[in-house]
Every structure is written in C-alpha cells, then in structure tokens.
C-alpha cells in the first residue's frame with residue numbers, strides 16, 4: 001500500500017512540475033542558507049582554532065604589568081615559576097626597540113627580544129640556519145643573537161650572517177643563527193626581530209623587569225592546577241595587588257572559540273530556519289489548493305474503497321516528497337555556496353555529517369508538520385459531497 | 391427465492407434545513423435478491439441519488455436498518471465502510487468519474503489497489519475485464535482519448551473488477567446519446583444474464599424497462615411495480 005501511494009504521490013508532483021518546483025523553492029532557499037551559513041562559520045572558526053593551536057596548547061602565557069614598585073617579574077620569580085609541579089620550562093621575554101648596525105649600515109627601531117634556551121627548545125620551526133640559544137649563553141650572558149629574515153636581507157644583502165658581528169645598541173653581538181620567515185597573521189612575526197639572551201638584554205633595554213613569560217607544561221591536562229599554582233606564585237610576588245598580572249591559557253581560549261562557534265552556528269542556523277518555516281507554509285498552501293482541486297478525485301477514491309488513512313498518507317507523502325527534494329537540492333546548493341566562499345576567503349571547506357543530517361531531518365520534519373493539516377483535511381472529506389462537486 | 395443480499399427496513403434520511411428537518415428518504419424498505427436487475431425510477435429531486443448513496447454505503451441513514459451481505463451497515467465505522475464499498479459495491483456514475491491522468495487499465499486497477507491485490511494479478515484482472523467490455527485494444531488510452539460510451543465501459547469495467555456483490559449505477563446513460571445508451575444497456579443485460587446483481591437508478595421510463603424489476607420513488611417514498619414477472 002505504501003509503494004502504491006508513493007507512486008501516486010510522485011505522479012501527481014510530476015504532473016504539476018512548475019507548481020511543485022516553485023513550492024520546493026522555499027525549502028531549497030531555507031536549507032541552502034542553513035547549510036552555507038553553518039559550513040562557512042565552521043570553516044572560518046576551524047581556521048582560527050588551528051591558528052591559535054599553532055601558538056601551542058602546551059603553554060600558559062603570563063603578562064605581568066606589576067606594581068609601581070615592581071614593574072614586572074624578576075629572576076627569582078622565574079625561578080619559582082619553573083619549580084611548580086609539571087612545569088617543563090619557563091621562557092621569559094624582554095622586549096624593546098633599539099638601533100642595530102652592521103658594517104656601517106644601520107637600522108633603527110628594531111625589535112629586540114630577550115629570550116632563553118627554553119624558548120628555543122620548545123618552539124618548533126623557529127631556526128632557518130645556525131643554532132638557537134642554549135643554557136650556557138644564558139648563564140654566561142654571552143653576546144650572541146639570532147636575526148629575523150628581513151634583518152638578514154636588509155643588513156647582509158644575501159651574505160651569510162653567521163659568525164658576523166652586529167652592533168646592538170652599541171654592544172657587539174655575534175650572529176649564531178637566522179630565524180625562519182613566518183607568515184602567520186596571528187603569531188607575532190619574528191621577521192623584523194633580533195633575539196638575544198634575556199640575561200644580556202637588561203643592559204640594552206634599561207629595565208630589569210620581565211613583562212611576559214611563557215610557562216611550558218609537561219601535561220596540558222593539568223593546566224588548571226598549574227594555572228592556580230602560577231597565580232599563587234605571582235600573588236605572593238606582587239603582594240596580592242589587583243590587576244598586576246593576567247594569565248592566558250590557550251586551552252581556555254580554544255574552548256571559548258569553540259563555544260562562540262557553536263553559538264554562532266545555532267544563531268545563524270536559527271535565522272535561516274525562519275526561511276525554512278516560510279517554505280513549509282508554502283508547501284501547506286500548495287497542498288491545501290491541491291486538496292480543493294482534487295475534491296472529486298478524493299471522493300471517487302473513497303467510493304472505490306480507499307480508507308481515510310490511506311488518503312491521508314498519500315497527501316502527506318506528497319508534502320514530504322516536496323520538502324525532501326527541496327532539502328536535497330538545498331543541500332547541494334548550500335554546499336556549493338560554502339565551497340565557493342571558503343575558497344574565496346581561503347578556509348578549508350568541510351561538510352560535516354551532522355549538518356547533512358540536520359538538513360534532511362529539518363526538511364522531512366517541515367514536510368510532515370506542514371503536510372499533516374492538508375492531508376487530514378483530504379482524508380476527512382465526505383465522499384458524497386466530494387463526488388457532487390463536479 | 392434466491393439469496394437475499396440487500397435488506398433495508400424503515401430507512402429514514404433527513405437533512406437539517408434551518409429549523410426544519412427535510413425528509414429525503416421516508417420509511418424506505420427494500421429487499422434485493424442475488425441476480426436481480428432492479429431499476430429505481432423517479433423524477434428529479436425524488437431522492438434517487440440519496441438512496442443510491444445509502445445502498446452504496448457512502449452515506450448512513452438517520453434511522454432504520456440496512457443489511458448488505460449479512461453486515462449491518464449502520465453500525466460500521468469509516469474504515470469498515472471503505473472496505474465494504476471496496477468489496478461489495480461497484481459504482482457506475484452518470485459522469486463516468488474516471489481519473490483523467492490514468493490510462494484505462496490504471497483506472498480499472500484502482501479498486502484492486504485499495505483491496506491490496508498484487509500488481510501482476512491486478513493488471514491481469516483489469517485487462518481481462520476490459521476485454522470483456524470490448525476495450526481490449528484501448529487499455530492504454532487516457533479517458534480524454536476515449537468516446538463517452540467507451541469511457542462508461544471503462545467505468546463499468548472498474549465497477550466489476552472486484553467482482554462486487556452488487557453493481558450500482560446512477561443514471562449510467564444520462565450523459566450518453568440514445569444509441570450509445572442502448573449499447574450500455576445491452577452490456578447490462580449481458581451482465582445480468584451472467585448472474586450479476588444490478589441496481590440502476592434512472593428518471594427515464596424507457597431505460598427502466600431494461601430491468602427485470604422496477605421500483606418507483608416519489609418524494610422519498612418507494613412503490614414497487616410488478617410489471618413483468
């Protein structure tokens with residue numbers, strides 16, 4: 001009986017091709033906008049997530065503005081931080097701008113960063129040629145440096161800079177390596193930077209305070225415990241003064257991004273579903289017209305022995321057919337739009353299974369919800385009145 | 391006498407018209423036996439179609455008892471009525487009532503679809519019955535590709551394909567010219583001779599004379615005439 005009804009419904013939709021198509025259009029637009037919006041949002045957010053992950057989820061960043069008396073962290077704080085359980089290493093950063101001179105050519109306003117060996121052992125893809133800083137460089141306050149790709153180009157003109165001497169704020173440093181060119185928009189670019197042992201940076205940059213420290217973890221699952229330990233250390237260090245430091249945990253950032261993604265998907269999906277509801281009303285409207293048009297046919301079918309529930313099923317199937325077809329076309333169209341947009345903005349296109357299921361579930365649901373009223377109307381028609389209405 | 395297949399006693403049908411009740415069928419009693427060919431004859435507005443709907447289980451009486459093939463029709467619900475219409479009654483309408491989008495054979499098949507007969511058997515039976523009414527060559531024609539008489543033959547084939555207990559025809563020749571009408575009557579005669587039970591409704595005395603038994607209806611009241619027995 002189901003198969004027969006399927007055939008009948010199909011035949012009827014085919015017969016009214018134009019009308020069926022126009023009715024379907026509402027669902028097509030609704031489903032395609034849902035699919036396109038959700039897919040684009042997810043692709044963009046995935047891109048952002050991977051950018052953030054490239055910062056490393058195994059570290060916690062501490063920004064310390066300190067107090068008027070103590071304007072940042074000092075060596076003993078670094079020492080205490082590195083003694084916290086499950087901390088693999090601590091990498092402080094001292095930054096400032098100064099003039100760099102090589103062979104008579106000078107470059108002003110170069111960003112000089114004081115770092116330590118931990119930074120080099122924990123950061124991947126950092127060094128292009130030569131070597132990074134090691135523990136001895138830090139402890140012995142060696143006058144060595146690594147230079148960014150732009151500096152290498154502008155001061156050395158393609159010459160190998162390793163072993164050469166560079167004047168940084170008037171002090172001579174030996175170049176031990178060059179840094180890889182970085183293109184990441186979110187990672188602070190090292191292209192224009194010079195990196196020196198932080199222990200030697202105090203003299204150049206004037207202040208002995210460190211305002212930024214990366215704490216590396218052995219186990220990122222313990223980030224909560226480690227974060228609270230860091231807080232304890234810093235609170236003691238800054239005498240519990242408010243706003244003297246902030247702790248940025250990449251893990252937390254990522255989960256906030258995920259929350260935002262989910263929220264945005266729901267919100268945009270919700271807005272787009274309004275058009276789906278409008279499409280559903282279109283289906284209901286067409287089905288009601290169809291029932292009225294086919295009153296005699298319904299009466300005849302009943303006279304020939306069609307049970308009410310059978311008539312109901314036939315009309316319901318028509319509505320579900322329409323919305324499922326609309327849903328399929330909408331899915332393809334939405335995926336196409338998302339693909340084009342993703343290509344244009346340079347994110348990776350990925351259609352998730354849940355999105356596809358959502359589209360089908362939604363359109364089938366719309367078909368049933370908006371098809372049930374016309375179908376019931378058809379099944380309740382009195383055959384005598386229906387036959388008389390010729 | 392042969393087996394009783396239809397028995398109506400004291401059937402009353404009223405329609406509420408404003409404050410008054412309009413009595414359309416007034417205390418009707420009718421018995422039909424297997425193999426009968428009954429004509430129900432009456433002028434326009436006398437309640438013929440109402441009676442036919444009642445016999446065909448499309449309508450239920452306001453009062454009275456109706457038994458069709460041992461089943462008390464007045465006690466059945468919607469879906470039981472659908473099933474009894476499908477099995478026991480074959481309708482032939484004045485306006486043929488074929489579905490315009492279906493071919494002749496598909497139209498004839500329809501009652502079998504609702505009876506749940508498998509497709510192969512269905513096609514076979516529909517085709518045989520179309521042959522029987524002389525349309526074996528035209529089974530794939532749409533109604534609009536057939537003449538009025540041919541369309542009525544398709545309708546008769548559709549009414550008979552389930553082998554119903556009674557064939558119920560409301561003005562079957564009403565939309566046809568006299569000659570074609572006579573051909574349809576000829577077909578009814580043949581079916582009657584084959585042992586089918588036929589109830590035909592008409593306002594035309596000449597057409598009614600084709601039947602073996604005539605029942606007059608006037609203002610909702612029946613009067614039997616034993617013309618030629």
Ligand SMILES: Nc1ncnc2c1ncn2[C@@H]1O[C@H](COP(=O)(O)OP(=O)(O)OP(=O)(O)O)[C@@H](O)[C@H]1O
Nearest residue numbers: 405412414432433434435436437438439440441593
């Ligand atoms: N649904 C209804 N509501 C009110 N009155 C009705 C209804 N159906 C039929 N009637 C009335 O019942 C009477 C009989 O109608 P019916 O259709 O049975 O007549 P008929 O004998 O078939 O006439 P005709 O030969 O013109 O077809 C008419 O007076 C009609 O007005």
Ligand SMILES: [Mg+2]
Nearest residue numbers: 438439440560
């Ligand atoms: Mg009538």
